[in-house]
Amino acid sequence: MSGHTGPAVVFDRVFKAFGPNQVLRNVSFSVPAGNALCILGRSGTGKSVTLKLLMALIKPDQGSIWVDGDDITRLNPGGVSKARRKMGFLFQDAALFDSLTLYDNLALPLRRLTQKTTAEIDFAVDDVLRHVGLAGDKDKFPSSLSGGMRKRAGLARALVLEPKVLLADEPSSGLDRITASEIDELLLRQKHDKRMTVLVVTHDVHGARRVGDQFAVLHKGNLIAHGTASEVESSGDETARKLISEDYPA
């Protein structure tokens, strides 16, 4: 358990380009521990890249990224691996391992990264699956799950190692209003019950307003607004105001 008391996540003057395409330009923000930050923006503005940079799946061209007190841009592979254990990632399409059952999807990281016995792994998997409402589905393969169930399963896998920071990439995309609301509720529970820091990339303003304490609005790679909902609404940038407006279509 680290004794880090500062912000759980810090982005400090981060730049990232893919070839000639500058995806992020001088992006800086921080998220206090236990808070939820929702990152809003139009498609292709670097929202998902921000999460992947946090998870150290890609490296920034410039700038530093701090997670729970560690600058993940300066860690060696072993350090990156340890830093990743503090985070859980819900991918946009869940990214479940399609050759494994739901149980094995969740048990895999426990078998490889912990000293838990088989009985303890069974208990941990059952507990997380019950938490996301999939207790009776552990023997199913991902291909037989609905979109909402896949998202829940992806969330369960992200939570199974009990991370401090949860990253969710479009958790409600492709879901009906009710199912999306159920996913939002699960994210809220992580924040409230487990004091987890949550970063959500989303187009769903309704869900974002429900989950988020803070909002960051990205536009063409620039962070054009950052703060509470009312701060973003009163910002001078029209795009930011539109993106956080509940009247504006997602």
Add this chain to the structure above:
Amino acid sequence: MPNLIEFVGRVSSFGFRVIGDAIRIPFEGSQILSHIIEAGYKSLPLVVPAGFALGTVMTLHTRNTLVTFGAGAMIPTVQALAFFVEIGPLVAGLLLAGRVGSGIGAVLANMRVTEQIDAIESLSIDSFKFLVVPRVLACVVALPLLTLFMDFSGLLGGYLAEYSTSRASFALYMRRAFADLQWANFVAPTLKTAVFGFIIGTVSSYFGYTTNMGAAGVGRAATNSVVVSSLMVILADVILVKCIFFAFPENAL
């Protein structure tokens, strides 16, 4: 040309990383075993009938010529030497490149496209060691075993073709088949398929693991895996045959 050199460099670097990771713990025993079953055991329905058919056809083609020159008794020897020295290793390698190479390329590319590889990394699991190394090692282990099945099924096919004409006994056929076969004719060519397996596993994994072209990349990875690994197996065969002749001069027929 610069692209070719760059490609060779990238694949070589990928292959060296496989070797480095293969000797580093954890050894992924259960993963390797499951991929040996996938690459080896499940390839038997392809390799055994192919070897049998090739053996039959080869005897049908060579028999008349050998009999014309009064060398009918050499048929089993020719068949055994041809299969153990060259046909078995090369054809087994090409069949594995087709069946397993395309599968490895497509599966890994699909995992890349659907972010499953990123998901493995996000769980603090080394995706290269977990996904690539076991597949390459499985090909290295499975191909020599498949080659043995190819060799013996070819010999059996040849015997049945011979039996249909001359009614030769099985014992006599086998005695003549192995009479002039030396260990060097058998061991070195069979073991060279471990190199073929490494090439197939590495090249196919390279195309699948490094794809970055979305859904279209899956098909392209599968195709490139088969085409490039087949070509490289044939090229490697030329080099390895020269090496075997150098190491075992008695192997040069």
